[in-house]
Amino acid sequence: MGFFSTLLDFKAPYTAGEAWVYDHLIAPGVSSFHGPFLAAQLDAVPEGGSLLEVGCGGGQLLIELAERRPDLKLVGLDLSEGQIIRARQRTARFGGRVRCVVGSAQDLPFDDTHFDGVISVASLKHWPDPALGLSECARVLRPGCRLFVVEADRSCRPEDAQAFVESWKIPSLLTPASRVFFRMIVADRAPALDELESWSEALPLEGVVVRRVEGAPAIALEGSRRLHR
Numbered sequence: 001m002g003f004f005s006t007l008l009d010f011k012a013p014y015t016a017g018e019a020w021v022y023d024h025l026i027a028p029g030v031s032s033f034h035g036p037f038l039a040a041q042l043d044a045v046p047e048g049g050s051l052l053e054v055g056c057g058g059g060q061l062l063i064e065l066a067e068r069r070p071d072l073k074l075v076g077l078d079l080s081e082g083q084i085i086r087a088r089q090r091t092a093r094f095g096g097r098v099r100c101v102v103g104s105a106q107d108l109p110f111d112d113t114h115f116d117g118v119i120s121v122a123s124l125k126h127w128p129d130p131a132l133g134l135s136e137c138a139r140v141l142r143p144g145c146r147l148f149v150v151e152a153d154r155s156c157r158p159e160d161a162q163a164f165v166e167s168w169k170i171p172s173l174l175t176p177a178s179r180v181f182f183r184m185i186v187a188d189r190a191p192a193l194d195e196l197e198s199w200s201e202a203l204p205l206e207g208v209v210v211r212r213v214e215g216a217p218a219i220a221l222e223g224s225r226r227l228h229r
């Protein structure tokens with residue numbers, strides 16, 4: 001396994017090196033993907049409820065969620081052991097209220113209707129079968145509770161890709177090459193809006209909205225688990 005093996009196989013777990021690079025250089029900019037939606041998604045989780053983040057990476061978003069909603073129990077799940085080790089270290093101060101587990105979106109290790117909310121940010125493009133992963137996310141949701149998934153947009157606008165890459169913690173000299181990397185390697189493996197729409201149609205959700213994220217090279221899916229299948 002090489003230092004950057006995910007570049008060759010996007011479905012492989014991040015290596016320790018990839019986890020470090022993503023975590024330190026790119027992850028801080030990903031807040032533009034979910035920023036406009038986070039407050040509404042969090043407000044929808046009932047008081048004292050539980051929230052799952054699928055593909056939680058190094059745990060940056062878990063920290064934000066835990067700080068904004070001290071009443072919630074949070075679980076972060078990621079395929080990469082390196083990411084989960086980092087997420088555990090980062091969230092240790094929240095004690096048992098934040099739990100981080102290694103696992104796959106394709107086969108979530110939780111009972112049906114276990115969570116009061118499920119979130120996933122920039123992870124879907126790595127799942128071997130995104131439709132299966134999305135149905136797993138819906139399976140573990142309690143009826144009436146919300147699923148929110150955001151991912152890079154294969155058909156993103158050049159100016160949104162440019163703004164995203166400029167938010168990476170890299171020397172500006174590397175920005176042009178990083179834009180090409182994002183466009184040709186990352187976004188190219190991400191779903192397009194119509195693909196996300198067609199996957200969403202098979203989910204036991206209601207009030208589904210699939211849309212482009214304003215000002216970010218991203219698309220989002222949200223909806224509530226139907227009360228009756």
Ligand SMILES: C[S@@+](CC[C@H](N)C(=O)[O-])C[C@H]1O[C@@H](n2cnc3c(N)ncnc32)[C@H](O)[C@@H]1O
Pocket residue numbers: 011012013014022027030054055056057058060061077078079080083103104105106120121122123126127128
């Ligand atoms: C681009 S990173 C996003 C991390 C984090 N959500 C963020 O926004 O900074 C994608 C994450 O998805 C994880 N991942 C890839 N395949 C996965 C799978 N099948 N199940 C769960 N997580 C997966 C990777 O290990 C990685 O941490």
